Amino acid sequence: MQVQSKRQLGDIATENGHRAGYEHGLRDGACEAIVRHIVPAAPTVSNVRVLYVPQGFEAIDQGIIEALRLSVRELHITDAKNMAEQAALIRPDCMLVLNGLHVFPSNHLEQVNAVRALGIRTIIWFADDPYVTGDTISIAPHYDVVLTHELSTIKLYRELGCPSVHYMPLAVHSGWFAPRRVEAKYRSDVCFIGQAFWNRVEIFDELAAYLQGRQVFIAGGLWDRMKNYKVLKSVIRLGWLPVEESINYYNGARIVINLHRTTTAGSDNKNALDLPGRSINPRTYEISACGTLQLTDPREDLPFYYKAGSELDTFTTATELRDKIDYYLSHEEERRLIALRGLRRTLRDHTFASRVRQLAATLGW
Incomplete structure (x- = not known):
């Protein structure tokens, strides 16, 4: 076996560093050109006064708030309490x-009833479906309008007697999730961020031996199980x-994995009716908005938003995921394109600015 000298190892490290710098430079310049080329449509201001109640999902709430500020005559924001x-x-x-949900007070529904009694139209936009239907089935009937990003729950809310139910996908806060140059400490070949x-x-237990020794970054709770x-x-x-x-790590990765959470009822979910997950998560938009290759498990509505093999790619098993990681790490130009x-x-169709226009049309603003 040939033993490499420290000088040889140093030369290899320098060469790898130059190659990584070159690749990231190409990517950064191309992303900048796309961002400059996509000119957002001028917002149409609806003649409505809106009171917005955030959930505490920082990126989603701020994306909606900033889009509403440009799209309605008057916007007020208040705490759920x-x-x-x-x-x-x-x-x-x-x-x-x-x-x-989650941080809302125990008298949430009593407050909603009081608002409706004033003749004010109440709208809820569920962002956690179908994982918490054990809770949402008691919340939805108290609202005049129910919006959900999940296809599988539309029939459920209608059967509960909700008078107005609409499919309303989420989107990305493109002011936050965007291409950026990052320090070397954020760079990886493969990245995954999310709860275990x-x-x-x-999946990751199956991939552990394959990923060992590679430039990988994983973050989130419960991974020690x-x-x-x-x-x-x-x-x-x-x-x-x-x-x-998270934004820095997405930007520094060559590949980001997006694996939707299980819908199986149990300790990880309150999916009381065991409804399937048919719709994509917000992370789908957020990863793509950073100009990074995304490998995701497919959901039924994914083709409405992205073209697999062209704008991201998909996998269904750990073996397929491993093979696609191998492929794209050795096909740099295809990965980048x-x-x-x-x-x-994403910038053309899936920002919160475009989604709020869809929201306004649905609600008749």
């Missing part, structure tokens, strides 16, 4: 609530990752 009081003072045309739900654990956790421990950052950090097409599609 004070929404009935603020609605009574402001008397908006409608109150738009994101999700209505059991289906994700299963992997059988092969020790194999990947050095590349796993346990716990919540701030949005700003797919990522760029995904960025272009």
Whole structure:
């Protein structure tokens, strides 16, 4: 076996560094050209006064808020604890609530009833479907309008007697999730950010030996419940990752994996009716908005938003995912072109500015 000298190893490291710098330079310049080329449509301002109640999903809430500010005559924002009081003072045309879960107070529904009694139109936009239907089935009937990003729950809410139910996909806050130059510490060949739900654990347990020793970054809670956790421990950052950090890691990765969480009822979900997941998650838009190649497990509505093999790519098994990682890491130009097409599609069709226009048309604003 030939033993390489420190000088040879240093030369290899320098060459790899130059190659990585060249690749990232090509990517950064191409992303910049696309961002400059896509000119957002001028917002149409609807003559409505809106009271918005955020969920606490930082990127989604801020994306909606900034889009609404450009799209409605008057926007007010209030905490869920004070929404009935603020609605009574402001008397908006409608109150738009994101999700209505987790941090909402115990008297949430009583407040919604009070707002409706004032003749103010109440709208809820569910962003966690179908994983929390055990809770949403008791929330939805209290609202005049129910919006959901999940195809499988539309029939459910209609059968509950909700008078107005609409499919309304989420989008990306393109002011935050965007191409940027990042430091070397954020760079990886393969990146995954998210909670270690059991289906994700299963995939990464299968891939652990393959990923060992590669430039990998994994972040999120519960990853220490992997059988092969020790194999990947050095590349796993346990716990919540701030949005700003996630954006940096997405930008620094050559490939970002998007694996939707399991819908199976149990400790990871309150999917009481065991509804399937048919719709894509917000991460689909966020990864593509950073100009990075995304490998995702498919959902039924994915073809409405991205073209697999052209704007991102898909996998269904750990073996297929491994093979596609191998392929794209050795086909740099193809990887970069797919990522760029995904960025272009996202900026053109899937920002919150475009989604709020869709929202306005649906609600008749």
